[in-house]
Amino acid sequence: MQIVEEPFGSGIVVRPIGRLDSTTAPAAEQAIREAMTRSGHRLLLDMGDLDYVSSAGLRVVLAAAKQSNAASGRFLVCDLKPQVRQVFELSGFTRIISIVATRAEAEL
């Protein structure tokens, strides 16, 4: 999996590409954790190029949300593909994670 990172507003946007699954989750978790710290805990996770998220991937998203929350930061997720949104909904993540439709609607 490739992860693209760039400045965004007062923080950082991170865009993982491909699959966030049991195999790719450990590296993604580390990359996002480090970006979260560098960004002053203001991070947008752009899922526009993510085709697949399993519970291992959800664990990464949850860890990022907790990390940001613990530091009174800001964590947003945007651009969920329909199948990824389905996994978020089935898992109750749409209730606990701040989700916006597109990057243009995200403010950090």
Place this chain on the structure above:
Amino acid sequence: MPARTIPIGPTLDDLQPVAEFVETFCAEEGVPDGAAFHLSLVVEEAASNVIRHGYAAGGREGSLSMERDGDSVTVEIVDDGPPFDPFSIAVPDFDTPLMDREVGGLGVEMMRRMTDRQSYRRDGDRNRLTLIKHI
């Protein structure tokens, strides 16, 4: 078509060939995209349980079999780890606040919600998990 089978390797990296096996199966059997996505997910959840629970507790052999029969696909995951019934795991409480939320139980919840029939039985010294999905 007879069932196709692939061994489940010992590490989480070994789930990559398992994922490719599911994709190839679904493509060759003409499984629609939505159902194929669900099958990929439930296989990953079940196979990662074999690695995390079964192998970590002394199991050495696990396998995935898939078979299409008419309008349904049967997924069978067998391993020789200690008895482990995934459906004994509680459904996650979605009202738990963020900081107390954990991911445990979500994989099993996906199996329940993304397949039409689920069963577990201890078969001799093996766990046998069967998931059936109508496509």
